[in-house]
Amino acid sequence: MAICLETRQVSKFFGGLIAVDKIDLEISEKSIYSIIGPNGAGKTTLFNCISGYYTPERGSILYFDQEVQGLSTNVIASIGVARTYQNIRLFKEMTAIENVLIGQQPHLRTNWVDAIVHTKRYFSEENETLEEGRRLLKFVGLEGMGDSLARNLPYGAQRRLEIARALANHPKLLLLDEPTAGMNPQETEVMKEFIHGLRDQLSLTIILIEHDMRVVMGISDRISVLDHGTKIAEGTPAEIQSNQRVIEAYLGAGTEALTEKYRRKKLQ
């Protein structure tokens, strides 16, 4: 299997703080790869380096063997890397279908002249785009909800809409930052199956930041554990669960802290 993403000795500093410290990852195409670790371990910062929000001070990031560190978010998105966020970032006053259409923007062929003059090409592309948008909403289980305002959708549906918008960019690599944050156990189980299905049906590579261990252990092919910016372990779910260092840093002593974090998020 080809390597979809590789990070080599990636480091990111904020002033004197080393948020990400010499991280090496090798992520196979079409795998589900989870990055776990306690609060402040550097997981989101690493995502931000991969998706172009930050340029790492050191190291390199290879996407299908092409160096991408330092490229803009737009360029990285255009070569097939899409992401969702820890705190849902939808256009809440727009409808569900409008949110998906925005995700399709980078692929449109018509320009503003076509739009003003209302060329045939413009109408034909508009129809195709709407059709594709509806297909994506159906795919994520939001059929018939296209005209609902994003802010009126239930929480779990908003998370799915964010994923539909990310898929509209035709990604090969999807970065999901805490997709089950704030969900109850039932919603979490549904999302877990959904993520699994995404990989199987769309042949995507998925990198997941996730605090819910049922999700992580249930769907990951491999897992990396970060702590204070460094990678302390890597392996299959079974290897990670029996790794003494991980239990001490995270799965053992950290459990209460994690539960508390969920509780706080639910109350927000």
Ligand SMILES: Nc1ncnc2c1ncn2[C@@H]1O[C@H](COP(=O)(O)OP(=O)(O)OP(=O)(O)O)[C@@H](O)[C@H]1O
């Ligand atoms: N923009 C920033 N400026 C300064 N420090 C930052 C910035 N972003 C993150 N940090 C710090 O970098 C460290 C890693 O943060 P990061 O958000 O990547 O951790 P995380 O593992 O994603 O945590 P969580 O699970 O709470 O989301 C933390 O100490 C954090 O305070």
